[in-house]
Amino acid sequence: MKEDVCTSRKAAELLGVTPRTIQLWADAGILDSWKTPGGHRRFSLQAVEQLSSDILSGQHHQPNEGxxxxxxxxxxxxxxxxxxxxxxxxxxxxxxxxxxxxxxxxxxxxxxxxxxxxxxxxxxxxxxxxxxxxxxxxxxxxxxxxxxxxxxxxxxxxxxxxxxxxxxxxxxxxxxxxxxxxxxxxxxxxxxxxxxxxxxxxxxxxxxxxxxx
Incomplete structure (x- = not known):
């Protein structure tokens, strides 16, 4: 697998959530993904890192500025x-x-x-x-x-x-x-x-x- 592509499990580890949460975010379009010919979901490492950055930045804003x-x-x-x-x-x-x-x-x-x-x-x-x-x-x-x-x-x-x-x-x-x-x-x-x-x-x-x- 290319280094810039990750599985649901790897994305979950990077974001600190469960694989089921990753599936939820993918289904809702929050985290871009695609499926392999075998039906396995894959994610761009860049997209995962961007979402991680967005989540972390949201945690550090003061009320009404998130x-x-x-x-x-x-x-x-x-x-x-x-x-x-x-x-x-x-x-x-x-x-x-x-x-x-x-x-x-x-x-x-x-x-x-x-x-x-x-x-x-x-x-x-x-x-x-x-x-x-x-x-x-x-x-x-x-x-x-x-x-x-x-x-x-x-x-x-x-x-x-x-x-x-x-x-x-x-x-x-x-x-x-x-x-x-x-x-x-x-x-x-x-x-x-x-x-x-x-x-x-x-x-x-x-x-x-x-x-x-």
């Missing part, structure tokens, strides 16, 4: 307890929405609960899919109408890799149910909610996740 508006914020409370008064690992919550004002509202509201929660915010589907692979969220809160990779494409990519079985999905959208149904068939486990954001239901979901940890 790559494509991407930002992270941890709101976990080390000494907080779950609803059952037992210390647990934080619930990992990934919020993907292109409205930065709403992202800030999510951040402040979840932090105000005093629950052990670790929150990652992303303002488009591209960054959202990167964080799904890196963050492995317990709960994904997803908007549908976004630039670049929209919420529909995110769901399709997650379904293709069977990753929705590993997380709770809450789709919060201003679209009507029939408009969504024309675009995609949501999984039965998905909670579909119309805007405005139902923070009480989100809190209930987070508490349920904490009780299961």
């Amino acid at each position: 790559l494509n508006g991407y930002r992270t914020q941890t709101t976990s409370q080390t000494n907080s307890k779950s609803p059952g008064n037992i210390n647990v690992e934080p619930a990992r919550v990934l919020v993907v929405d292109d409205d930065k004002t709403l992202l800030r509202l999510y951040e402040l509201t979840l932090a105000s609960w005093g629950l052990p929660v670790e929150v990652i915010l992303a303002n488009d589907g591209y960054q959202g899919l990167i964080e799904v692979g890196r963050f492995n969220p317990d709960l994904l809160i997803l908007d549908l109408q976004m630039p670049n990779i929209d919420g529909f494409a995110v769901i399709e990519a997650l379904q293709q890799q069977k990753l929705l079985d590993q997380m709770c999905l809450m789709v919060i959208s201003g679209l009507e149910n029939d408009e969504i149904a024309q675009r995609i068939s949501l999984p039965e486990s998905c909670t579909l909610i119309q805007k405005p954001i139902p923070f009480l239901r989100i809190r209930e979901q987070v508490e349920n996740i904490l009780l299961q940890k």
Whole structure:
């Protein structure tokens, strides 16, 4: 194999994720790839290194200055307890929405609960899919109408890799149910909610996740 070409496993090692995450990113078009005549996926080493550079640069930006508006914020409370008064690992919550004002509202509201929660915010589907692979969220809160990779494409990519079985999905959208149904068939486990954001239901979901940890 040429030195400037690598396999899924090698790409996973270089990026510090699982081969399954590499497949997710390839299917979503985040990481360019092609298949050999034998059906094996291959990646340009340059593309892998570029993605690694983008991810690393995004980690070091201050809030509101990240790559494509991407930002992270941890709101976990080390000494907080779950609803059952037992210390647990934080619930990992990934919020993907292109409205930065709403992202800030999510951040402040979840932090105000005093629950052990670790929150990652992303303002488009591209960054959202990167964080799904890196963050492995317990709960994904997803908007549908976004630039670049929209919420529909995110769901399709997650379904293709069977990753929705590993997380709770809450789709919060201003679209009507029939408009969504024309675009995609949501999984039965998905909670579909119309805007405005139902923070009480989100809190209930987070508490349920904490009780299961």
